[in-house]
Amino acid sequence: MTVLELTTYITFAIVLQIGGFAVLAFFRHWQVYQGLKGRAAGFGNGLPEQADRELPPHPGPAGHAAPWEGFRDFRVARKVFEDESREVCSFHLVPVDGQPLPGFRPGQFLTFRLDVADPSTGGVKKTVRCYSLSDRPGLDHYRISVKRVPAPKGSADLPPGLLSNHLHDHVIEGDVLPVRAPSGHFFLDPGSGPVVLIAGGIGITPMLSMLNASLENGDSREIWLFYGLRNGAEHVMKTHLEALAEKHPNFHLRVCYSRPLPGDGKGTDYQNEGHVDIALLRLTLSLKPYHFYICGSPAMMESLVPALDEWGVPDQNIHYEAFGPASLARPSRRQPEKTEAGPAAQSITVTFSKSGKSLTWDENAASLLDFAEENGIEVASGCRAGGCGSCQVAIEEGEVDYNQAPDFDPDPGSCLLCISRPRHDLTLSA
Ligand SMILES: Cc1cc2nc3c(=O)[nH]c(=O)nc-3n(C[C@H](O)[C@H](O)[C@H](O)COP(=O)(O)OP(=O)(O)OC[C@H]3O[C@@H](n4cnc5c(N)ncnc54)[C@H](O)[C@@H]3O)c2cc1C
Ligand code: FES
Known part of the structure; x- marks a missing residue:
């Protein structure tokens, strides 16, 4: 082989190799391009619309x-009545600071x-209440959607519910309300x-929030949604619920x-007459x-x-929330601890270490939370029924007794102030 032939072969081999690399690189780029094109098509109108898409369904506390x-x-951006009887009113709330x-x-x-x-x-009372988020x-x-709470039947001397009536009667669109961040363990x-x-x-x-999300x-x-109420006048967001059931074959609506009322149609406005009970659930649901x-009246929950x-x-498949104290007989849940007779009530001293206050326990106080608030000690609270954990505080010294079994399990060494009382001298990190 001459020098010229050898040089030609080597040059040809180099060109072939470069060509091979070029084809391979082009093929890889083409694959990436096709992939991006496919994803862009999935966004509908492309990236700007993607930016407008809703948050994921369960962003959780670590959301955007x-x-x-x-x-x-x-x-309050809007007030909307949600039932015929105008007993339930929704409040659409936007942050004043304009931040996300x-x-x-x-x-x-x-x-x-x-x-x-x-x-x-006749005075003014600082009133703390919780309201479930009713949209996704x-x-x-x-x-939030608030039901007006009347005075209990036959108790003409008792005032109607303080905050629900205040929201219905005195809060108008444009008013500003102070609100604590979403919380709770029922989701x-x-x-x-x-x-x-x-x-x-x-x-x-x-349930509306869960469904919409x-x-x-x-x-x-x-x-499935089993929704128990008295009659059509109280039916909250009826049209919305029916539209969801119509649109989503995986959603089954049963209204009881x-x-x-005489004008309520069985089979159209509601499916069953009576309460939502275990017989109905067993009859309707398959074994899955x-x-x-569950969220309803104490009577519904307790049965x-x-x-x-x-x-x-199984216990872990049952989740519930009471909109106030409800005593649920759940054998698998922890019951309140039995207490031995303690020292005389007036001798109990409760120390709030962060606030620097040592106070004599008031036996008439319903809970340590009420006691703290009555004495001007700022403590976080939410449900006030042992369900949300907002009022959890570390115990530095001493012990507490619970008025009822907590639904939320406090961390070791802590207690829920809203449903507990001091057993003897107590020091709290509050
Ligand atoms: C986690 C959670 C979520 C909730 N979500 C919602 C929701 O989405 N929508 C909603 O509408 N509610 C909800 N609630 C209930 C809500 O927080 C309030 O409890 C409800 O609005 C009643 O508050 P109120 O201030 O109007 O009534 P309150 O002033 O607390 O009065 C309640 C009742 O007690 C009666 N009463 C007043 N004084 C006495 C007295 N001395 N003795 C005996 N009875 C008396 C009143 O007449 C009234 O019937 C929720 C509660 C919790 C804990
Ligand atoms: S305020 Fe919710 S647990 Fe005490």
């Missing part, structure tokens, strides 16, 4: 914005603290397993009226590992929760 500390001002809203888990609630005229004293996360506002599991939501009356509010974000999990989420236990539903 961090939860705030303490109270934040929200303006943190995500939340569907089922959680907001805590409000307002100065409200108290007819029983990811919107530019929060929504829809973000998994894909089948779920049964059971709502009694105004207990529909957390799950269905409007395209989840295909099987989801306990006292239907459902998770049950249904133990009945589900008896039916064999």
Whole structure:
């Protein structure tokens, strides 16, 4: 082989190699381009629309914005009545500071603290109440839906519910309300397993959030709603619920009226007459590992929760929230500790170490939370029923007794102030 031939072969081999690399590189770039094109097509109109898409269904406390500390001002952007009888009113709340809203888990609630005229004293009372978020996360506002609470029947001398009536009668669009960040441990599991939501009356509010979050974000999990109420006049967001059931074949709506009105149509407005009870659930549901989420009157909760236990539903598949104190007979849940007779009540000293106050315990105080507030000690609170953990405080010294079994398990060495009392001298990190 001549030198010229050898040089030609080497040059040819080099050109061939470079060509091979060029083809390979082009092929790889083409593959990446095709992939990007496919993803862009999935966004519909492309990236700008993607930026407008809603937050994911369960962004949780670590959503797009961090939860705030303490109270934040929200303006009432809209007030909307949600039932024929105008007993339930929704409030659409937008942050006054214009900053983004943190995500939340569907089922959680907001805590409000307002100065409200108290007819029983003629003065003004600082009133703290919780209201469940009644729409899904990811919107530019929060929504709560509040039922007006009348005085108990036959108690003409008692005032009607303080904050619910104040919100209905005195809070108007444009007003500003101080609000604590979403919290609570009653929320829809973000998994894909089948779920049964059971709502009694105004207990529909957390379920609306769960439903809207799950269905409007395209989840295909099987989801049932058993909604118990008295009649059509009280039916909250009827059109919305029916539209959801029509649109989503995985959503099954069963409405029970306990006292239907003459104009209420069985089979159209409601499916069953009577209460939501275990017989109806057993008749309707197939044998699947459902998770049950229940929120309703104390009577509903106190009958249904133990009945589900008896039916064999595992403890961890039963989730519930009471909108106030409810004593639930759940054998698997921790019961209040039995106490031995302690020293005379007046000798108990409660020390709030951070506030630098040592006070004599008032035996008439319903809880350590009430006692702290009455003495001007600022303590966080939410549900005031042992369910949310907001009032959890570390015990530095001493012990407490619980008025009822907590639904929220406090950390070791801590207690929930809203349902506890000092057993003897106590020092709290508050
Ligand atoms: C986690 C959670 C979420 C909630 N979500 C919602 C929700 O989404 N929507 C909703 O509407 N509610 C909800 N609630 C309930 C809400 O927080 C309030 O408890 C409810 O609005 C009643 O508050 P109020 O101030 O109007 O009534 P209150 O002033 O607390 O009065 C309650 C009742 O007690 C009566 N009463 C007053 N004084 C006395 C007395 N001396 N003795 C006996 N009875 C008396 C009143 O007449 C009234 O019937 C929720 C509660 C919790 C804990
Ligand atoms: S305020 Fe909710 S647990 Fe005490």
